[in-house]
Each structure stands twice: as C-alpha cells, then as structure tokens.
Amino acid sequence: MNIPVIMSLSPRGGGNSDQAADLFARTLRGESRSLRLRDHHVEPCTGCGACAGEGVCRMSGEDAAEDLFAQLDLASGLVLAAPVYFYHLPSQAKAWIDRAQSRYLARLGGHAAAGSVRPAYIILVAGRTRGENLFAGILPTLRYFLEALDFRIEDTALLRGLDGPGDFARDREAMDAVRRLAGRSGW
Ligand SMILES: Cc1cc2nc3c(=O)[nH]c(=O)nc-3n(C[C@H](O)[C@H](O)[C@H](O)COP(=O)(O)O)c2cc1C
Secondary structure, eight states: OOSOEEEEOOSSTTSHHHHHHHHHHHHOSSOOEEEEGGGSOOOOOOOOOGGGTTSOOTTTTTSSHHHHHHHHHTOSOEEEEEEOBTTBOOHHHHHHHHTTHHHHHHHHTTSSOOOOOEEEEEEEEOSOSOOTTTTTTHHHHHHHHHHHTTEEEEEEEEEOSOOSTTHHHHOHHHHHHHHHHHHHHTO
C-alpha cells in the first residue's frame, strides 16, 4: 500500500472524529486510505495467555483485529482520530488496542523483528472545554500501542468543546488545527 492510513476510532458515524479524519485526508497533497474501526468486528482480549508462546492470538482469523494490524503494517504513516470517553478511548478502540498484546509479546519473545518506524499523528476530540487531564489517559496508551506496531507519534491535535456531531465542522479553530497538523505531516 505504502500510503498513509487515516483511521477514525469513533463508534459514532459522521461525528467529529470522522469529520476531522476526512479533513486531514482532504488537506493532503498525496493519496491516503480511510478506515473506520466501527466497520470491523473486533473481539476483546481475554488475557488467555496463548500469545505468550509464539505471539499468536487464540482468536487469530476469527475477527478483524489482526487484519487491521496487517493493513497498518503496509501503511507509510498513520492518523488516528478518536473521541474522549470517560477520559479514555471508546471501548471498541480499547478492545482493538488490547489485541496488539500478541504483537507486543511476539516481539518480546524474539518471534518477530521490529520494522522501520513510521510517523503517526493523533487527533482527539472532547466534549469538555476544560480539564487538565482530559487527554492524559489516552496519550500513553496510544504511544505504547503504536510502538508495538512500529509507529511513533510525531504530533497531535487535542480538540476541546466538540460534543454534538456537527460541532467540528462549525469550529473554524478546530478545523484549522487539523489542517495545520496535516500540513506538518508533509504527506
Ligand atoms: C460515553 C461517552 C463518554 C464521554 N466522556 C467524555 C469525557 O470524559 N470527557 C469529555 O470531554 N467528553 C466526553 N464525551 C463527549 C465526547 O468526547 C464528544 O461528544 C465527542 O465529540 C464525540 O466524538 P465523535 O463525534 O467523534 O464520536 C463522552 C461521550 C460519550 C458518548
């Protein structure tokens, strides 16, 4: 594929994360590929420990989790756009992230080599306008999740005060922040 993947992690179709992801894509000069996590069925990790051997998940091939990781393996870069839910990511997104434990353990056990590191950009949208720690739970989670998939977070747009599904498209400052982020990617 070798083009950036731009992925919305929101369960709400057409909401702020989707619109921010689409604006990022439209701002780029080059091609990108759009994904929505909610279009894919992903089971949560049960902590069964099967992947602790050779890093192979017991649910491998039964849902879309690993296929999505495989699509990201082919990407030249990644954008994740997500809403804040109770100071963290929506549960579907966290379920998918937890499934990367098999990737993490495969590498730890020497069954998979690290690939070349690619850039990642993060867009987070929150309904609240204030709160020092609004994004503080999500960012380390994304950092270590993406590290297991050979991405490094280069930059973020942390957007506040966006609640209703049309709020992003009405907020010039938020749209400019996403356009600037896309511009800084150089893609
Ligand atoms: C279950 C749930 C939990 C939420 N928790 C928070 C929160 O902790 N802090 C916050 O600022 N906004 C919170 N919100 C508001 C969303 O972040 C906000 O509506 C956001 O724009 C949704 O993005 P989307 O349109 O991409 O789905 C929550 C919304 C829902 C549905």
